[in-house]
Each structure stands twice: as C-alpha cells, then as structure tokens.
Amino acid sequence: MFSTAGVFDLWSNYLRKALTITSDRKENCVDSISKPGSFTRGLSVDKDKLFLKFIANENLFVLEIQFLEGNLMILTSEKRLDVSDSQKGIVQFKEIENQAITRIVNDPNDRWICMEMANGLQLWIKGFGKMGNVLLRDSTNNSVKQIFRLSQKSDWGFVFPSLDPSEWHTRSLISLENEPNVSESVPMCPIKEVNTFVPGTVLNQRNKQFSIEALCHEQRGFIRQYYFNRNKDQMIAVLEKKIKLLSKILSETNHRKQEIESRRSNKELGDILLTHAHSLKPGLSKALVTDYFTQQRIWIKLNATLSAVENANKYYGKAKNERIESQKIQDKHQKTLAQITDFQHQLEKVKNASDLKAIKTVQKIVKPLGLKSQEPLPYKLYECMGYQIWLGKNNKSNDQMLKLSQKNDLWLHAKDVSGSHVIIKKKGAEYPKAVVDFAAQLAAKNSKAKNQGIVPVIAVLRKYVSKPKQAALGEVRLQKEDCIDAFLDSDN
Numbered sequence: 001m002f003s004t005a006g007v008f009d010l011w012s013n014y015l016r017k018a019l020t021i022t023s024d025r026k027e028n029c030v031d032s033i034s035k036p037g038s039f040t041r042g043l044s045v046d047k048d049k050l051f052l053k054f055i056a057n058e059n060l061f062v063l064e065i066q067f068l069e070g071n072l073m074i075l076t077s078e079k080r081l082d083v084s085d086s087q088k089g090i091v092q093f094k095e096i097e098n099q100a101i102t103r104i105v106n107d108p109n110d111r112w113i114c115m116e117m118a119n120g121l122q123l124w125i126k127g128f129g130k131m132g133n134v135l136l137r138d139s140t141n142n143s144v145k146q147i148f149r150l151s152q153k154s155d156w157g158f159v160f161p162s163l164d165p166s167e168w169h170t171r172s173l174i175s176l177e178n179e180p181n182v183s184e185s186v187p188m189c190p191i192k193e194v195n196t197f198v199p200g201t202v203l204n205q206r207n208k209q210f211s212i213e214a215l216c217h218e219q220r221g222f223i224r225q226y227y228f229n230r231n232k233d234q235m236i237a238v239l240e241k242k243i244k245l246l247s248k249i250l251s252e253t254n255h256r257k258q259e260i261e262s263r264r265s266n267k268e269l270g271d272i273l274l275t276h277a278h279s280l281k282p283g284l285s286k287a288l289v290t291d292y293f294t295q296q297r298i299w300i301k302l303n304a305t306l307s308a309v310e311n312a313n314k315y316y317g318k319a320k321n322e323r324i325e326s327q328k329i330q331d332k333h334q335k336t337l338a339q340i341t342d343f344q345h346q347l348e349k350v351k352n353a354s355d356l357k358a359i360k361t362v363q364k365i366v367k368p369l370g371l372k373s374q375e376p377l378p379y380k381l382y383e384c385m386g387y388q389i390w391l392g393k394n395n396k397s398n399d400q401m402l403k404l405s406q407k408n409d410l411w412l413h414a415k416d417v418s419g420s421h422v423i424i425k426k427k428g429a430e431y432p433k434a435v436v437d438f439a440a441q442l443a444a445k446n447s448k449a450k451n452q453g454i455v456p457v458i459a460v461l462r463k464y465v466s467k468p469k470q471a472a473l474g475e476v477r478l479q480k481e482d483c484i485d486a487f488l489d490s491d492n
Contacts, residue, residue: 005111048068066223072127111128266318267316272291277308389423396473405425410431411461419448420442
C-alpha cells in the first residue's frame with residue numbers, strides 16, 4: 001500500500017537532499033561545494049525491522065525499514081544506533097560501513113532505490129509488494145553479497161534493473177556544483193500516482209504534494225492499526241478456542257454426571273446382597289436375586305472368592321467412591337462454567353475494543369493461554385471406521401498412552417520385538433475385524449519386524465496391560481496374551 005513508485009521517488013529525493021549537505025551548511029546554495037554523505041551502520045532488532053544510519057557533515061539521520069507481511073515501509077527514526085542499541089540487535093551490511101555514497105538512483109516508475117558506495121558495492125531497497133527486501137550487491141561481478149529477509153531465497157538470484165542514466169532517473173551526489181537545487185530539478189510526485197492509499201489521509205489527496213513528515217505520520221498510524229488488528233484477531237482466536245475446549249469439558253462432565261445418576265446405585269446392590277446373604281452359596285460369580293426396591297428378579301455380579309457379606313461391602317466401597325466422584329464432578333462443573341462465563345466476557349471486551357489500551361488487561365490473561373503453549377499429543381492419531389487409533393511416537397509416549405487410555409480400550413504390539421504401542425479407543429460393544437486388522441498393521445509396520453510378510457501381533461484389552469515398578473520406558477507386563485496375524489505388503 002505505502003510501497004508505490006511515487007513514495008519511492010519521494011524517498012529518493014529526500015535521501016539525495018539529506019546526503020548532499022553543503023560545506024557552509026546553507027541548504028540549496030548552488031555555488032558552494034558539496035560533500036557526499038556516508039552509510040555508517042545497519043542494525044536489525046528482529047526479522048521484520050531494520051535501521052539504516054547515515055551521516056553527512058556530522059549530521060546524523062536514521063531510516064527505519066519495516067516489513068508488514070513482506071510489504072516494505074520506510075520511516076524516519078529517532079534512534080541513534082549507539083553502543084547500547086548495537087548490543088540489542090544484529091549488525092547488518094558491515095561491508096559498506098563508513099563508505100561514501102556516490103550516487104542514489106531510482107526509476108520514478110518503479111519501486112526501488114539504489115545507493116552506490118565508493119567501494120563499488122550497492123545497497124538496494126526494493127518494495128515489490130510482499131517481496132520487499134534490502135540487498136547488498138557487488139557491482140563488479142553482479143553478485144548478491146547479503147540479503148536482509150532471508151526468507152526471500154529468490155533474492156540471491158535477483159535480476160537487478162538497469163542503472164543507465166538515460167533510462168532511469170539518476171542524480172550524482174558528487175557533481176552537484178552548477179546544477180539547480182534539488183527542489184527545482186526533482187519535483188515532488190503528484191499524489192495521482194499513489195492514489196491507492198486508504199481514503200481520508202493526506203496520501204489520497206489528488207494533485208497535491210505531500211511531505212516525508214506527512215507520509216511517516218500516516219505510515220505510523222497504519223502500523224499501529226495493523227498490529228492492533230493482528231493482536232485483536234489472535235486474542236479472539238485464543239479465547240474462542242479456549243471457550244470451545246471448556247464447553248467440550250463441560251459437556252463431558254454433564255454426560256458423566258448423568259451416567260452416574262442414571263445407573264443402578266451400588267449402595268442398593270449392596271443392600272440387596274445383604275438381604276439375600278443367608279441364601280447365597282460361596283463360589284458364585286453371579287447371583288439371581290429379588291430386587292426388593294422394584295420387586296424384579298435381577299442378576300448381580302459377585303467375586304467368587306468372597307462371601308456374600310464381603311461382596312456387599314465391596315459394593316458399599318464402590319458407592320463411597322461414587323459419592324466422592326459425584327462431588328468432584330459437581331465442583332468441576334461449577335468451575336468450568338465460571339471459566340466459560342469469564343472468557344466469554346473477555347471475548348466480548350476484545351471484540352468491542354477499538355485500540356490497544358482497551359485490550360491491554362485482557363492481553364495479560366490471554367498470553368498464557370496462547371495456542372502454541374498447548375502440549376502436543378504423545379501419539380499419532382489415526383481413524384478407521386469411526387474408531388480412534390493411537391500410535392506411540394517413542395518409548396516415553398508409549399507409557400503416556402497407557403495412562404491416558406481406558407481399561408476396555410484394545411492394546412496392540414508386535415510380538416517378541418520392539419516397536420510402538422497401538423491403542424484402539426473403545427466404541428461400541430465389539431471391535432470390528434477391519435479396525436483391528438488396520439491397527440495390527442500399524443503395530444507391525446512400526447516395529448523391528450516391519451520387513452516380514454506376516455507379523456504376529458498381541459491384541460488384548462488395556463486392563464490386562466500393566467507397568468511394573470522400576471520398569472524401563474515402554475516396558476509392560478501382560479496378564480493374558482491373544483495374538484493375531486498382521487499381513488504386510490511386500491513394499492512395507
């Protein structure tokens with residue numbers, strides 16, 4: 001937007017005038033002898049901001065080059081680039097430090113400025129849309145010595161425009177004697193050449209001249225608005241993602257709460273067992289008894305090694321755990337609901353904000369919630385026929401998967417060889433054969449047996465897999481072992 005031919009022509013004229021200061025310091029004095037200015041320092045503070053320092057007859061001035069999404073913008077800067085500044089950034093373009101600038105060249109119809117140095121090197125400022133960059137060129141062998149934006153790899157082979165004075169607008173800094181002053185020979189470019197700027201600014205007033213000061217003022221306003229919009233959009237995205245995540249947690253909490261409330265009370269099952277304890281023989285794995293709450297006959301699961309009273313006490317223990325879980329679920333529900341309400345309030349505040357000051361307090365809350373701060377999954381996620389399948393990334397993630405999985409998930413591993421753990425998340429009463437075969441192939445392909453045609457794979461419920469104390473990463477113990485064959489293609 002601000003990188004147009006008219007703007008580059010304006011900056012070229014500004015630089016010619018600033019770097020051609022007369023010896024008696026009387027500006028625009030035609031009869032006096034001029035001394036060319038020099039480039040003294042280049043410093044970058046990040047990948048999108050560069051400072052260029054110049055001196056002419058002991059007068060210093062600094063240009064600030066900013067890149068917004070690749071678009072180059074030039075501004076004047078109050079920085080002095082002293083020792084303290086140099087310690088905070090990276091020095092750029094050392095090859096031309098303290099080199100006199102012999103000529104500044106630009107094409108009024110193009111978006112570049114070339115500064116020729118006394119040692120034969122050239123500093124190019126090019127603003128080709130999102131391809132903007134600052135380059136150092138060796139004119140003796142037509143090679144690029146340095147580029148500022150390293151992401152622009154194509155600039156190492158950049159085809160430079162011609163500097164022929166007969167083709168482009170050229171002015172020598174050394175031979176100003178007996179020439180008209182800069183303001184007469186280099187007329188300000190009319191705004192009709194740069195009328196693509198935002199409406200309502202001095203940059204859009206047709207057929208009127210504008211100054212560097214006005215240009216910089218408009219650019220700084222645009223930059224402030226750009227960063228405000230970017231921060232605002234990022235904050236909205238983070239808050240909306242957090243609200244979505246909390247809403248999912250709230251839904252799962254409600255589902256678990258309803259599940260506990262709707263299923264048969266373990267306390268009631270214990271009471272029923274005690275009522276029938278005198279008639280239940282030892283060694284039963286289940287008992288058909290009358291439910292005196294509903295007057296229906298029901299089956300109750302038993303531990304065959306325990307007596308009826310001991311089985312009843314076991315159900316009472318489960319009932320106690322249920323009460324504790326219900327209370328925790330209730331607390332989590334209230335906490336999550338409060339968090340959602342708070343984040344929704346912050347989101348509304350950000351959406352209605354019109355400047356950075358209005359979202360400053362919210363920014364302190366949002367920053368720790370940044371999208372990049374979330375921990376990555378310890379497994380690779382696959383899907384087959386609606387089933388989630390986890391594939392361990394390494395031994396550490398294999399152990400993490402065990403902790404995150406449920407007892408009735410299906411665990412798979414290539415038999416007798418090292419390899420990744422695979423877990424199929426439970427969904428429905430049974431695991432379809434096609435899903436199990438797919439998971440078994442994953443386990444085989446990600447094991448030491450991946451070059452075999454047929455690989456035996458262990459497939460057991462997660463509850464039969466345990467982690468021994470002091471065991472190495474990825475090492476497990478199996479209570480039972482069922483195997484299936486994984487058939488691999490010859491290419492695998």
